[in-house]
Amino acid sequence: MFAFLYELLLLIAVVLLAEGLFQGVFQLITKLPVTAMSDDLIVRALNFVWIMGVAFAYFAWCWRGGQTLAMRTWRICLVKADGQPLGWREVALRFAVGGVCMLPCAPFWVLARHHADLRIVAWLLTALFFLPFLWALFDRERRFLHDRLAGTQLLIAPPRSDV
Template sequence: MQIDRPPLAGWWRRCFAWWYELLLLIPVVLLVQVLYQLGFQLLTGAAVTAVSASAGLRALNFAVLVIAVFGYFTLCWRRGGQTLAMKTWRLRLDGLAGGRPAWPALVVRFVAAAICYLPCAPLWALAWHDRAWLPWAWTSCAWLMAPFVWAWFDREGLLLQDRVAGTRIVRTPPRGHAVKR
């Protein structure tokens, strides 16, 4: 028996949704950052600048931000398969067999995506202050596009993180429209 699955989302739709996701992620990261800084000040009584003066506190701050972003994505993907940007672009994350992906697949997908996307911002921040980091920052931009380049060559057009995790991003019908079979 053939299972009817929604069509895979197109490359451009996924790319534009990714950029929109990035814009929508900024307020999430800023909110977490404000809460981290506020909590730090309330617990220690130290100035906000104390976080940037300590390598350990900077590492903890980074870990808190990564955990928050992990929570945002995995909870959205597990609950309904969609983040706000995915809803806007009518996309949904499914398992390869259809339906919601399991938690392990979501963790693998997030880690695979983070390996490609995460180095870009810190490397550009370093390059901003020290031009010696500029080649590494440009390299991170190329690495950032690796999942999308992978999709051009993948036999099913899956992004790198979807291939690794056993997931796929599909188009959803507009509200009030039935899925064509």
């Protein structure tokens, strides 16, 4: 869980840098203020695709190497179920399942604060958020849902010997 929270902090930094780049390019191209971005559905959709692409690139680069910075800190290694390094299929599937489970939770809670009728949806999405963690409690190999579906597993990495 600590690795997950550390990963979240790192991902926030990556997303903030990517968003700053997107907004800077948007202003250079359109000469409009950043507030104009929220008025255009196409720009918002492009922004979302850009952020998801950057997040995918970050995780794909790290997972194909076996560890993100947070995983390295906590000595966790990500491999295929047979112990081999991850391929693009496993990376994409793990990212997609994790995204579907975890991504919608926060925005719906923001909306639910202003629209009481969305609270039930927010609670259901919170349950979806915790589904991969609950899955690991009942999985015979203690794998998360996204690891089970992608055919990956987390292992404890041996200590590094910095000579």
